[in-house]
Amino acid sequence: MESKRIAAEQAVELVKEGMKVGLGTGSTAYWAIQAIGRRVKEEGLNIQAVATSVQSEQLAKELGIPMMSFADVDVLDLTIDGADEVDSGLHLIKGGGGALLREKIVAAASKQLIIIVDESKVVNQLGKFPLPVEIVPFAFELTVKKLRNLGCEPKLRKNGEELFVTDNGNYIADCEFAAIADPAALHDELNGIPGVVDNGLFIHMANLVIVGSADGSIRSISKE
Numbered sequence: 001m002e003s004k005r006i007a008a009e010q011a012v013e014l015v016k017e018g019m020k021v022g023l024g025t026g027s028t029a030y031w032a033i034q035a036i037g038r039r040v041k042e043e044g045l046n047i048q049a050v051a052t053s054v055q056s057e058q059l060a061k062e063l064g065i066p067m068m069s070f071a072d073v074d075v076l077d078l079t080i081d082g083a084d085e086v087d088s089g090l091h092l093i094k095g096g097g098g099a100l101l102r103e104k105i106v107a108a109a110s111k112q113l114i115i116i117v118d119e120s121k122v123v124n125q126l127g128k129f130p131l132p133v134e135i136v137p138f139a140f141e142l143t144v145k146k147l148r149n150l151g152c153e154p155k156l157r158k159n160g161e162e163l164f165v166t167d168n169g170n171y172i173a174d175c176e177f178a179a180i181a182d183p184a185a186l187h188d189e190l191n192g193i194p195g196v197v198d199n200g201l202f203i204h205m206a207n208l209v210i211v212g213s214a215d216g217s218i219r220s221i222s223k224e
Ligand SMILES: O=C(CO)[C@H](O)[C@H](O)COP(=O)(O)O
Pocket: 024, 025, 026, 027, 028, 029, 081, 082, 083, 084, 093, 094, 095, 096, 097, 098, 099, 100, 103
């Protein structure tokens, strides 16, 4: 918890007056939204934000962060978001919180994507964390079979007894690959399956990863 919070608070120092900011989703992004809310309230920081989930949008509104409509967004200055895995090339697995599609749309509109994680998320090779793939409900059984043909073990995400439904009305198949040798190739292969909306591989999107440790230290991984 502490390691996530310190990474988040370091990232929020990069938010400057007048910026258009993307707000991520999850327990690490939660701390970033809290810190931005504090700066808005205490310093009068003037920014406009968009959120990557209904949950983050509600939190931001509760904290008094000014929100803008996506209709008014061309380019965002900065997005701060968490991740489930990060490799040394700054490729990511995201979507553990089920928000990967909105997160990718917002990241793709951002000049800078700042990722905040604790040490447990930094890996040599992506794939230990089951890769979330967002699929449309129509013929989802067929889409799951196509995913299995790629060599993974897909599990439809549940919310209690029911299937988990994303903010976009879709399902998530969590795909156990064990190790992903070529993330860029897999990304394209997955998105080539009709029925797949998008997958949690974020390739060449992150600009900076801020890693918080349990001992209170912080380190950054940036593009070489
Ligand atoms: O991609 C995400 C949500 O879809 C999150 O950023 C990711 O799951 C990390 O979550 P947390 O900060 O709670 O560990």
